[in-house]
Amino acid sequence: MASNKTLLMLPGDGIGPEVCDEVRKVVDWMDKRRAVTFDIKEDKVGGAAYDAYGTPLTDDAMDKAQNADAVLFGAVGGPQYDNLGWDARPEAGLLRLRKEMDLFANLRPAVTFDALLEASTLKPEVVQGLDIMIVRELTAGVYFGEPRGMQMWEGKERCIDTQSYTRDEIVRVAEVAFDLARKRNKRVASAEKANVMKTGVFWRQTVAEVHKDGGYDDIELSNVLADNCAMQLVRNPKQFDVIVTDNLFGDLLSDVAAMLTGSLGMLPSASLGAVDEFGRRKALYEPVHGSAPDIAGQGKANPMAMLLSFAMALRYSFDLGDDADLVEQAAQAVLSTGKRTLDIMSAGCEAISTSQMGDAVIAELDKRAA
Ligand SMILES: NC(=O)c1ccc[n+]([C@@H]2O[C@H](COP(=O)([O-])OP(=O)(O)OC[C@H]3O[C@@H](n4cnc5c(N)ncnc54)[C@H](O)[C@@H]3O)[C@@H](O)[C@H]2O)c1
Ligand SMILES: CC(C)[C@H](C(=O)O)[C@@H](O)C(=O)O
Numbered sequence: 462m463a464s465n466k467t468l469l470m471l472p473g474d475g476i477g478p479e480v481c482d483e484v485r486k487v488v489d490w491m492d493k494r495r496a497v498t499f500d501i502k503e504d505k506v507g508g509a510a511y512d513a514y515g516t517p518l519t520d521d522a523m524d525k526a527q528n529a530d531a532v533l534f535g536a537v538g539g540p541q542y543d544n545l546g547w548d549a550r551p552e553a554g555l556l557r558l559r560k561e562m563d564l565f566a567n568l569r570p571a572v573t574f575d576a577l578l579e580a581s582t583l584k585p586e587v588v589q590g591l592d593i594m595i596v597r598e599l600t601a602g603v604y605f606g607e608p609r610g611m612q613m614w615e616g617k618e619r620c621i622d623t624q625s626y627t628r629d630e631i632v633r634v635a636e637v638a639f640d641l642a643r644k645r646n647k648r649v650a651s652a653e654k655a656n657v658m659k660t661g662v663f664w665r666q667t668v669a670e671v672h673k674d675g676g677y678d679d680i681e682l683s684n685v686l687a688d689n690c691a692m693q694l695v696r697n698p699k700q701f702d703v704i705v706t707d708n709l710f711g712d713l714l715s716d717v718a719a720m721l722t723g724s725l726g727m728l729p730s731a732s733l734g735a736v737d738e739f740g741r742r743k744a745l746y747e748p749v750h751g752s753a754p755d756i757a758g759q760g761k762a763n764p765m766a767m768l769l770s771f772a773m774a775l776r777y778s779f780d781l782g783d784d785a786d787l788v789e790q791a792a793q794a795v796l797s798t799g800k801r802t803l804d805i806m807s808a809g810c811e812a813i814s815t816s817q818m819g820d821a822v823i824a825e826l827d828k829r830a831a
């Protein structure tokens with residue numbers, strides 16, 4: 462029977478294909494055990510697409526992404542591509558997907574599993590029970606602002622990147638953050654640099670207006686300078702519920718948050734567009750980590766961030782919240798049995814490979830569905 466659940470897989474480079482292989486196991490399991498069939502398409506992105514086609518994302522792949530119900534993205538990049546021209550870089554493929562699909566809201570949840578308390582570099586009491594959501598603006602700011610690049614200025618070479626935000630770009634991501642907070646602990650911290658950046662002042666004012674005029678008086682809003690936010694995340698992360706922030710600060714703060722959970726290999730993400738008139742939204746799901754060239758091809762990658770990103774796809778794109786819960790519970794159960802990839806290894810635990818971790822998740826899913 463034809464499925465209306467189209468899933469585009471873009472494994473990419475480095476450990477991207479390795480962690481995507483583990484998601485394929487769960488997709489197959491869903492088909493067999495839950496009668497949920499996905500119409501899977503696959504294409505190349507990043508360095509893999511550059512090697513095959515001379516571009517990090519073909520128009521054909523872009524079209525497939527625009528028409529999929531969800532895109533599952535592995536990772537892109539690698540040292541062999543670092544000196545390519547600007548638009549040929551693997552990262553340019555990812556930025557094009559985000560921009561052209563208008564995926565402005567990037568949800569990066571940092572949740573600490575009890576089994577991994579020892580894997581964090583922080584004291585267990587600081588991270589135990591942590592559940593925060595970073596909402597990163599993803600299609601504007603310094604990543605896309607113009608002008609950018611080299612120019613001559615007063616007879617000297619200089620290079621410019623431009624931080625730029627329109628009111629609408631701030632309003633829509635602030636609304637996502639407030640709406641999410643309403644279903645959580647009703648607190649939003651907005652992080653910017655209003656002390657030194659004009660865009661920071663505008664961001665702060667606009668978020669306050671959305672809070673006041675958007676009917677969000679049940680949500681507590683606080684402002685935090687982004688540098689202080691980074692420090693507070695390490696000092697006392699549980700003070701936060703939802704953090705909303707711009708593209709660049711969101712990139713940095715989510716890597717910090719990743720280490721609270723034990724490893725960058727644990728942090729999933731969902732990049733969402735606006736809800737259209739039919740109630741659908743474009744979406745791309747990807748781990749927060751990159752292509753990890755240092756461990757690629759060795760079976761060492763932790764597939765959890767990718768698997769948990771797929772769980773987010775089940776929840777946000779396919780209205781399969783129960784199945785999302787199941788995948789998350791299975792992931793947690795595997796870690797509770799002491800199985801570990803090297804990034805989250807602790808004394809007394811069993812070291813396993815990427816693919817063994819995927820198999821262990823399937824075994825737990827089987828137990829739960831039995
Ligand atoms: N979304 C993406 O595709 C994405 C994100 C970040 C970086 N990158 C790209 O990846 C390349 C490498 O960047 P980087 O080294 O700064 O960041 P990275 O996230 O690839 O790796 C940072 C460190 O974390 C480890 N790590 C990351 N994911 C892991 C996992 N799943 N399991 C175990 N360990 C893991 C790596 O081994 C490495 O030591 C660069 O080309 C960068 O542009 C891509
Ligand atoms: C690969 C790169 C373009 C990307 C970013 O900077 O947004 C990555 O670091 C991320 O966190 O998704």
Ligand SMILES: [Mg+2]
Binds near residue numbers: 712713716749
């Ligand atoms: Mg990043």
